[in-house]
Each structure stands twice: as structure tokens, then as C-alpha cells.
Amino acid sequence: MKEQNWWKECVVYQIYPRSFCDSNGDGIGDINGITTKLDYLKDLGVDVLWLSPVCKSPNDDNGYDISNYRDIMEEFGTMEDFHRMLEEAHKRGLKIMLDLVVNHTSDEHEWFNQSKRALDGGKYRDYYIWKKGKGENPPNNWGSFFGGSAWEYCEERKEYYLHIFSRKQPDLNWENPAVREEIYDMMQWWLNKGIDGFRMDVINLIGKDQNFPDGIKDGNAPYGDLVPYTHNMPQAHIYLKEMNEKILSKHDVITVGETLNTSVEDGIKYAGFDENELNMIFTFEHMNVDNLGNSKWNDQRFELRKLKEIMTRWQNGMYQKAWNSLYWNNHDQPRVVSRFGNDGPYRELSAKMLATCLHMMQGTPYIYQGEEIGMTNLYFDTIEEYEDIESRTAFEQCTKMEGVDEETMMRRIRWKSRDNARTPMQWNSRENAGFTKGTPWFTVNPNYKSINVEDQQQNEESILNYYKRLIALRKKYRIIVYGDYRLLDPESDKTFTYMRTLDQEKLLVACNFTDAQVRMQIPDELKGTKGRILISNYSHEDKMLIAAYGSEGRTGEDGSILLHPYETVVTLF
Numbered sequence: 391m392k393e394q395n396w397w398k399e400c401v402v403y404q405i406y407p408r409s410f411c412d413s414n415g416d417g418i419g420d421i422n423g424i425t426t427k428l429d430y431l432k433d434l435g436v437d438v439l440w441l442s443p444v445c446k447s448p449n450d451d452n453g454y455d456i457s458n459y460r461d462i463m464e465e466f467g468t469m470e471d472f473h474r475m476l477e478e479a480h481k482r483g484l485k486i487m488l489d490l491v492v493n494h495t496s497d498e499h500e501w502f503n504q505s506k507r508a509l510d511g512g513k514y515r516d517y518y519i520w521k522k523g524k525g526e527n528p529p530n531n532w533g534s535f536f537g538g539s540a541w542e543y544c545e546e547r548k549e550y551y552l553h554i555f556s557r558k559q560p561d562l563n564w565e566n567p568a569v570r571e572e573i574y575d576m577m578q579w580w581l582n583k584g585i586d587g588f589r590m591d592v593i594n595l596i597g598k599d600q601n602f603p604d605g606i607k608d609g610n611a612p613y614g615d616l617v618p619y620t621h622n623m624p625q626a627h628i629y630l631k632e633m634n635e636k637i638l639s640k641h642d643v644i645t646v647g648e649t650l651n652t653s654v655e656d657g658i659k660y661a662g663f664d665e666n667e668l669n670m671i672f673t674f675e676h677m678n679v680d681n682l683g684n685s686k687w688n689d690q691r692f693e694l695r696k697l698k699e700i701m702t703r704w705q706n707g708m709y710q711k712a713w714n715s716l717y718w719n720n721h722d723q724p725r726v727v728s729r730f731g732n733d734g735p736y737r738e739l740s741a742k743m744l745a746t747c748l749h750m751m752q753g754t755p756y757i758y759q760g761e762e763i764g765m766t767n768l769y770f771d772t773i774e775e776y777e778d779i780e781s782r783t784a785f786e787q788c789t790k791m792e793g794v795d796e797e798t799m800m801r802r803i804r805w806k807s808r809d810n811a812r813t814p815m816q817w818n819s820r821e822n823a824g825f826t827k828g829t830p831w832f833t834v835n836p837n838y839k840s841i842n843v844e845d846q847q848q849n850e851e852s853i854l855n856y857y858k859r860l861i862a863l864r865k866k867y868r869i870i871v872y873g874d875y876r877l878l879d880p881e882s883d884k885t886f887t888y889m890r891t892l893d894q895e896k897l898l899v900a901c902n903f904t905d906a907q908v909r910m911q912i913p914d915e916l917k918g919t920k921g922r923i924l925i926s927n928y929s930h931e932d933k934m935l936i937a938a939y940g941s942e943g944r945t946g947e948d949g950s951i952l953l954h955p956y957e958t959v960v961t962l963f
Contacts, residue, residue, distance in 0.1 A: 397438075401437055401755050406812060408465070408832075411815060411817070418826075420465065421467040432484060434757075434854075438587070445460075448496055451779055452777075454489075457496040485587065487585070489588075489589050505517045531605060533615070574636050594649040596626050599619035605617075622651065627660075646669060652671065654708060662712045673704060676697060676704075689804075697886075717748070718761070720756070720811065724807065732956065742956075746860065766835065813832060822834050859925055868892060873891050886903060896915075896916070898960070900957075926958060
């Protein structure tokens with residue numbers, strides 16, 4: 391077994407500050423609001439708080455367009471507020487992980503203002519990726535992830551700059567050593583304040599193919615695919631090793647890289663125990679399980695067999711080579727209980743089942759705000775009600791350029807929009823879910839009267855209290871953190887059952903992903919043995935013995951066990 395590290399044994403909670411808690415009544419969540427909820431987070435049992443960007447930003451992409459890395463967004467408060475929050479978190483044994491957004495900046499960053507005026511040289515001339523056009527056309531045919539060309543013409547420089555995302559998010563030129571030194575110096579500045587790590591936004595995009603060739607077009611797509619020339623380039627590993635050597639290796643911190651379009655082999659390169667880059671990465675393969683081709687914009691239900699294959703490949707492929715991060719939700723994904731579970735009559739059961747399925751795997755679990763109470767998607771009627779730039783751009787492009795009818799596109803956006811994750815946190819059943827005393831910046835999900843923290847704190851069988859038990863189990867049993875993994879039912883499209891093993895202990899995790907009763911097979915090696923049920927989302931008369939199933943008449947002649955709708959059971963042998 392590889393070396394034990396605190397970041398392998400911790401649980402991370404992601405806070406989207408704008409939607410978490412508003413302390414001053416302006417309708418926008420803020421840093422002081424986070425401070426008021428630290429006791430809640432400590433009681434939940436988490437160890438690390440990952441804050442989505444809090445740095446100064448014009449908010450073209452909800453904070454992922456930073457205009458000053460060394461200042462706090464005015465809506466969120468002041469640097470003094472941040473220092474107080476950091477101090478109070480540390481008093482409670484909670485660590486703070488900041489979002490590091492360094493593939494790009496805002497076009498309102500002073501670096502960019504200087505760069506676009508640097509016609510004849512100067513320090514900032516090559517801080518961004520500038521290219522001459524091809525006649526009247528951009529340098530190549532790359533398409534931005536947010537729609538349109540990935541190149542924007544700048545009248546001042548008579549050149550185009552690259553923006554993989556919004557045109558207000560120009561990509562930094564990591565080929566320039568001065569840019570890298572600026573970033574490393576900024577990281578050290580934050581570490582000197584006492585923060586405990588970084589989540590690195592789209593960090594595998596920092597290296598680009600310096601030939602900037604045209605990308606292949608998919609069907610009638612108006613633009614070419616930039617992924618082969620911007621994702622997982624060899625330069626990205628060179629830069630991350632340099633970052634690790636100069637900054638990260640000097641601090642005992644947690645690092646996780648957001649890495650789009652990565653394979654297990656890529657994951658080992660980024661997060662390998664011997665690679666000296668990052669502690670772990672976020673892969674998106676399981677989040678793309680319900681995509682059609684390269685497009686997320688559909689409303690089809692995922693295939694469980696495909697999801698199991700992906701999760702299993704990462705569990706086994708990374709074992710003893712690199713470390714996994716475990717997540718169902720974040721600020722860019724729809725709510726998991728709506729997506730992979732059942733947000734209707736089985737909301738509570740399926741939310742607990744999904745949590746169990748994830749938290750019993752090997753890796754560091756991430757909980758996104760509201761996931762611990764089973765918050766659901768919010769379904770809007772019109773595109774005007776959405777705030778998310780990606781959703782709005784996709785609606786326009788798909789309806790006007792690709793011929794998708796508006797009703798179909800709205801159905802897809804309701805299913806997949808990032809805004810599903812960005813509705814305000816539901817604290818209680820009072821006005822605006824207790825998020826703000828003012829007018830909330832974004833619509834509160836009207837189901838807050840029945841889904842909120844306050845009610846669940848008073849209910850021992852709530853989703854919230856179930857999460858507390860799950861987190862406590864991870865801290866108690868080493869097998870959950872360090873055991874190996876074996877999938878038991880690869881062909882089933884109804885159950886997800888796997889085994890964890892460490893030394894002489896075995897952990898059986900059974901999950902029913904349907905709203906019907908199904909049977910699961912007990913592995914031969916466990917038949918006739920007695921195990922202790924550690925957690926279940928159904929009530930069992932005897933939570934000590936697997937034989938409790940037999941007393942309910944659930945054991946079949948073939949040794950199979952009957953699982954109720956969305957049931958999950960974890961048994962230690």
C-alpha cells in the first residue's frame with residue numbers, strides 16, 4: 391500500500407459562494423455567510439471546504455473569469471472577511487481549498503489590458519495567445535466550448551486572441567515563462583495566508599499545440615474540434631511538474647485538477663504517486679455517460695451498465711498507482727438525484743443509495759452543497775429564466791444554426807443545465823429558503839418548503855443524517871479508504887454491487903438503481919458467512935447480521951437477496 395496522506399482520508403465539501411448563504415441581505419451569497427455556517431459543516435463531518443472562485447471578477451462566467459487574483463469579489467466581501475473565515479474554519483479543524491483559475495483570465499484583467507495595447511513589445515505582449523488571421527478569417531477553425539469561434543478579433547492589436555470558453559475569458563500563454571512565474575507567485579501569496587490547497591480549473595488545457603492546426607469538423611458543425619490540440623498536451627505535464635517543484639512540494643496541501651477528456655492513463659500521469667504533479671484529478675467520463683456523441687445536450691436516461699464500466703475502470707486502473715476523486719455533483723452538473731436517481735416518490739431513498747454507492751469506493755469523496763439534503767433540479771419554462779452562459783449559448787446555437795426546435799432544446803436544457811446546481815442553498819422553510827432576507831440573485835427552488843436543512847436536522851432518518859453516518863464510517867474503517875475494488879454484477883442494468891477487500895476484511899456494497907424489487911447474487915465466498923450491516927437506507931430488524939434478510943423472507947433458493955426499490959446495504963465481513 392502506498393503512503394497514507396491526510397487528503398486520502400478526508401471528505402471535501404464544495405461551496406458555490408454566490409448561492410450558499412447571504413449575510414447582508416443583498417441577495418448574493420458571501421464570505422461572511424460561509425462563516426456563519428462553519429458549525430453546520432463541522433457537524434456534517436467534512437474536513438475540507440472547496441470554495442468556487444471568490445476572487446474579483448466581472449462574472450461573465452460566474453467567477454471563473456478573474457480580473458484580479460489578489461482581491462475578493464466585491465459582492466462576496468473583503469479580504470478581511472476572508473481572513474476571518476479562514477481563521478474560524480481553522481479553529482474548527484476545517485481546511486480551505488481555493489479554486490485556481492489559471493488557464494484563462496477575464497478580459498478585464500490588467501494583464502490583458504496591457505497585452506492588447508502592447509503593439510511593439512513590452513512585458514505583457516505575449517501573456518496571452520495572439521495570432522494573425524488568415525485573410526478575413528480567424529487563425530484556424532477552432533470552436534469555443536461556449537459557442538462560436540474560439541478566436542476573437544482585437545481592433546487595438548489587429549490580431550486575434552484565443553478563448554476556449556467565453557470571448558471574455560482569453561487564454562493565458564503558458565509558453566511564456568513570465569506568465570508561469572506570475573501564477574506561481576500568486577499561488578505562494580495565497581499559501582502564505584494559510585489556505586490548504588487548490589482545485590485547479592481546466593488545468594489540463596494549459597498546454598496548446600503550438601502549430602495551431604485546423605480541427606476536424608463533426609458533420610455539419612460550423613467549427614472544428616480543438617480538443618486534440620488543447621487537452622492533455624505534453625507541455626501541461628511539464629508545467630505542472632514545474633509548479634509542483636517550485637510551489638506545491640513545499641507545502642502539505644491538497645490539490646485536485648479539473649481535467650476534461652482524460653483517460654485512466656492520463657489520470658495516472660497527472661495524479662500518479664510518483665509523478666510529482668497533483669494529488670488527484672476530476673475525470674468527466676462518468677459525467678458524460680448520458681451524452682450523445684460529443685454533445686451533452688440531450689435528455690436521455692443513462693445506462694447503468696455503462697456507468698459501472700466507467701467507474702470500475704477508474705477504480706481498478708488507478709489502484710496503487712494514483713488517487714481517485716469521487717463525485718456525482720458540482721457547480722457544472724445537474725443534481726444527481728434528478729439525473730441518476732428519482733426526484734419524485736423515491737427521492738430520499740435514491741439520494742441515500744447514490745451517496746452510499748459513491749462514498750464506499752476508493753478515493754476522496756466530494757459533496758456539493760445541497761447534495762447532502764437531496765436538492766433537485768429546477769425546471770424552467772423559458773430560456774430567459776436561465777442565468778448560465780453555456781445554456782443560453784447552446785440554446786441559440788442549436789435552435790438557430792443546427793435546426794433543433796425550441797421545445798426539444800428547452801427539454802434538454804432543463805435536464806442538463808449547469809443552473810440546476812446553482813439555485814440557492816435550502817436552509818429552512820421560511821422565505822427564500824433562509825438563503826437571504828433580500829431578493830435572491832437566482833430563483834430558489836420552490837420545493838424548499840419540503841427539502842431543507844432545518845427540517846432534516848430534526849429527523850434522524852433524513853438524508854442529511856444519513857450523510858453524517860456515511861462520513862463517520864469512512865473515518866472509522868480503513869477498508870473504505872484503502873481497500874481494493876471488485877465489481878460483482880457487470881451485466882446487470884438494475885443493480886450496482888461491488889466488493890472492497892483489505893487484509894482479511896471484506897465489504898459488500900449493494901445498490902438497486904431502480905424503482906422495482908430486484909434480486910442480487912451474493913458472492914460464493916460470502917455464502918454461509920455472517921456479516922455486520924454498517925449502513926442501509928431501509929430499516930432492518932437486525933443490523934448486525936446478513937441473516938436478517940432471511941428472516942424477512944428475502945433470501946432465494948439460489949442464494950440471491952431481494953432488494954427493495956432504490957435500496958442500498960453495506961455489509962462488513
